[in-house]
Amino acid sequence: MSDILKITGLSVSAEDKELLHGVDLTIKEGETHVLMGHNGAGKSTLGCTIMGSPEYTVTGGSIVFDGEDITAESADKRAKRGIFLSFQNPIEIPGITLSEFLRNALEQVTGKRLKLWDFKKQLKAAMELIGMDSSYADRDLNVGFSGGEKKKAEILQLLILKPRLAILDETDSGLDVDAVKTVSKGIEEYRKSVGGTLLIITHNAKILEELKVDATHILANGRVAKEGDGNLAVKVLESGFENTLSGVER
Amino acid sequence: MNEKTQIQDIDRSLYDFRFDEDEGDFLDNGITPEIISEISDEKNDPDWMREFRQRSLEIYRRTPMVKWGASIEGLDVDNIVTYIRPKTRMNTDWEDVPENIKETFERLGIPQAERESLAGVGAQYDSELVYHNVREEVAQSGVVYTDLESAMHDPKYAEIIKSHFMKLVPPTDHKFAALHGAVWSGGSFVYVPKNVRLDIPLQSYFRLNAKGAGQFEHTLIILEEGSYLHFIEGCSAPKYYEAGLHAGCVELYVGKGASLRYSTIENWSKNMYNLNTKRALVEEGGKIEWVSGSFGSHVSYLYPMSILNGENASAEFTGITFAGEGQDLDTGAKIVHNAPNTSSYMNTKSLSKSGGKSTFRSSVVVNQNAEGSKSSVNCESLMLDSISRSDTVPSIVVKTDKCDVGHEAKIGRISDEAIFYLTSRGLSEEEARALIVRGFADNVSKELPLEYAVEMNNLIGLEMHGSVG
Numbered sequence: 001m002s003d004i005l006k007i008t009g010l011s012v013s014a015e016d017k018e019l020l021h022g023v024d025l026t027i028k029e030g031e032t033h034v035l036m037g038h039n040g041a042g043k044s045t046l047g048c049t050i051m052g053s054p055e056y057t058v059t060g061g062s063i064v065f066d067g068e069d070i071t072a073e074s075a076d077k078r079a080k081r082g083i084f085l086s087f088q089n090p091i092e093i094p095g096i097t098l099s100e101f102l103r104n105a106l107e108q109v110t111g112k113r114l115k116l117w118d119f120k121k122q123l124k125a126a127m128e129l130i131g132m133d134s135s136y137a138d139r140d141l142n143v144g145f146s147g148g149e150k151k152k153a154e155i156l157q158l159l160i161l162k163p164r165l166a167i168l169d170e171t172d173s174g175l176d177v178d179a180v181k182t183v184s185k186g187i188e189e190y191r192k193s194v195g196g197t198l199l200i201i202t203h204n205a206k207i208l209e210e211l212k213v214d215a216t217h218i219l220a221n222g223r224v225a226k227e228g229d230g231n232l233a234v235k236v237l238e239s240g241f242e243n244t245l246s247g248v249e250r
Numbered sequence: 251m252n253e254k255t256q257i258q259d260i261d262r263s264l265y266d267f268r269f270d271e272d273e274g275d276f277l278d279n280g281i282t283p284e285i286i287s288e289i290s291d292e293k294n295d296p297d298w299m300r301e302f303r304q305r306s307l308e309i310y311r312r313t314p315m316v317k318w319g320a321s322i323e324g325l326d327v328d329n330i331v332t333y334i335r336p337k338t339r340m341n342t343d344w345e346d347v348p349e350n351i352k353e354t355f356e357r358l359g360i361p362q363a364e365r366e367s368l369a370g371v372g373a374q375y376d377s378e379l380v381y382h383n384v385r386e387e388v389a390q391s392g393v394v395y396t397d398l399e400s401a402m403h404d405p406k407y408a409e410i411i412k413s414h415f416m417k418l419v420p421p422t423d424h425k426f427a428a429l430h431g432a433v434w435s436g437g438s439f440v441y442v443p444k445n446v447r448l449d450i451p452l453q454s455y456f457r458l459n460a461k462g463a464g465q466f467e468h469t470l471i472i473l474e475e476g477s478y479l480h481f482i483e484g485c486s487a488p489k490y491y492e493a494g495l496h497a498g499c500v501e502l503y504v505g506k507g508a509s510l511r512y513s514t515i516e517n518w519s520k521n522m523y524n525l526n527t528k529r530a531l532v533e534e535g536g537k538i539e540w541v542s543g544s545f546g547s548h549v550s551y552l553y554p555m556s557i558l559n560g561e562n563a564s565a566e567f568t569g570i571t572f573a574g575e576g577q578d579l580d581t582g583a584k585i586v587h588n589a590p591n592t593s594s595y596m597n598t599k600s601l602s603k604s605g606g607k608s609t610f611r612s613s614v615v616v617n618q619n620a621e622g623s624k625s626s627v628n629c630e631s632l633m634l635d636s637i638s639r640s641d642t643v644p645s646i647v648v649k650t651d652k653c654d655v656g657h658e659a660k661i662g663r664i665s666d667e668a669i670f671y672l673t674s675r676g677l678s679e680e681e682a683r684a685l686i687v688r689g690f691a692d693n694v695s696k697e698l699p700l701e702y703a704v705e706m707n708n709l710i711g712l713e714m715h716g717s718v719g
Contacts (some may be wrong), residue, residue, distance in 0.1 A: 053670050075673035091671040095689020101675075108676030139690070158674065162566075 009061035037219035082164030156184035370471025437467035518546035534560025573606030582611030
């Protein structure tokens with residue numbers, strides 16, 4: 001399989017402070033990678049930078065997606081290429097319903113007009129799969145949603161938009177056991193039906209149980225401190241970062 | 251990658267069209283008792299109106315200029331031609347309307363609108379009504395919709411006009427009310443008899459078309475007990491280099507148990523001083539609903555006032571103001587609770603961009619006799635960039651402790667996080683901004699009749715188009 005994402009020597013700053021110092025990370029198409037690290041290690045910064053957040057400035061290195069350098073591209077163009085970021089704190093947008101928004105976004109990323117009927121059917125099936133009440137479709141995007149429903153809505157978007165690369169930024173955090181199960185189910189479905197590539201940022205072993213993890217990257221202080229296969233993620237979750245990283249220069 | 255955004259000027263080419271001035275007799279630029287008397291001659295004013303105009307002129311002369319709020323220094327009233335009439339007189343048949351005037355109206359969509367769903371059209375071209383037609387069904391229901399000047403000469407309405415004209419907004423109210431009293435011209439008279447409920451809205455368009463012309467139309471609406479009316483006022487004017495002045499006056503009398511909805515979209519060109527006065531008097535169990543969208547003008551002073559004068563009377567005000575480059579829009583609403591158990595609800599949104607300034611003033615007065623009254627004021631402002639300005643000036647005067655009064659204000663900017671969230675789903679930055687602004691304005695567009703909601707959404711779309719540099 002070819003590399004879908006190749007990050008080389010990526011340095012990133014925000015408000016004149018360097019947050020990432022030369023990160024290298026490569027993901028092959030169809031793989032599932034886990035990104036771990038302490039709070040403040042730079043995980044979300046990396047996720048947002050891959051998506052093209054204007055909050056962060058790339059000061060060095062490059063991001064190559066599917067063979068093309070996208071380092072300077074805007075977020076909407078990256079979305080159209082098939083990159084998706086599930087937000088840690090999804091934003092509330094009054095005045096547009098979840099359903100209208102998703103249809104609009106889907107038309108943007110696919111560049112095709114959609115038949116309302118087909119879309120509704122697709123949406124209904126996806127909502128059922130992740131146990132989301134259908135009434136949410138007609139509510140304003142994320143407005144007044146509970147934390148759990150916001151995360152479910154992110155997974156719903158993942159299932160509808162079918163990106164080639166999905167970055168899930170702590171989509172499982174702050175959820176109860178049942179909600180984590182539903183989110184996992186959604187991710188599984190995405191793997192199964194779309195066969196997409198995953199970069200999962202998490203602190204939770206639960207969400208990884210059903211997934212075959214191909215690689216683990218541990219960030220510390222804005223650098224990749226350690227890399228390994230799926231077992232590394234399990235090891236970190238069992239024995240903590242300190243033990244896993246002991247002996248590694250940080 | 252870190253693109254700085256700047257929202258551009260609205261594309262006004264849609265609105266900025268005009269024809270060569272082909273006007274009748276101009277009057278002297280200044281305002282003297284002789285000019286006022288000439289106006290009276292032209293209009294064949296009844297004696298009481300002749301006196302009223304002259305008295306108003308005296309009041310105008312001794313009333314000082316307003317000194318608060320947005321600056322009106324650029325305005326030189328003495329150089330404004332206050333009264334310009336097109337060569338045509340009243341028409342009730344579209345065929346008789348002259349071609350160039352017709353073309354202007356057609357570009358404004360009036361005949362189409364009429365064909366579709368509107369009950370009657372009273373469109374003011376410069377200072378006089380040139381086309382006025384009320385559909386038969388409206389006339390048959392007993393509803394009177396005509397221009398105020400003709401109605402004044404009709405023995406059936408002469409008395410009712412005399413007893414209501416500028417009683418709610420007296421010439422002593424402020425300088426521009428006095429000016430209005432002296433030079434008013436054109437406008438609408440609507441009378442809805444007892445228990446008549448008009449399901450289709452009545453609509454009027456106002457438009458200025460002559461350089462330097464001021465417009466002083468008067469709208470007088472009287473709703474008898476138990477009646478219902480929706481009146482829509484739409485304004486747009488072409489662009490000029492000299493300062494234009496609009497000092498219209500709207501007086502609304504809402505009878506016992508009657509209900510009036512008064513919707514306005516104002517889209518004056520950006521050289522216009524819009525100093526408009528609107529007021530409603532609501533009797534027992536009656537209801538006034540204002541829906542107001544202010545997009546245009548250089549400077550606006552606009553604060554529709556509702557006086558709740560009978561038990562259980564209520565007022566609702568929904569408004570949106572959008573101030574762009576060079577605009578200083580001072581808008582708001584005033585409610586006076588003057589009877590027990592009255593209620594009011596105010597919900598406004600204001601937007602500012604490209605250095606525009608938008609000020610929202612609310613005034614709620616609860617008199618001693620208004621026990622058991624409720625009032626709720628909610629205003630939100632959104633600034634689209636860091637050079638624009640938004641102010642909120644609330645005033646609450648409560649003279650009884652047996653009432654419930656609330657006020658809430660929010661001021662914000664479009665967050666970068668929200669833009670990033672939407673663009674990460676494939677929307678361009680421009681689309682993302684437009685979507686957020688539409689969402690912000692949503693509660694107002696929901697209140698507007700469909701064609702106006704579409705127009706407002708188009709206006710927002712135009713405002714946001716090409717907004718990302």
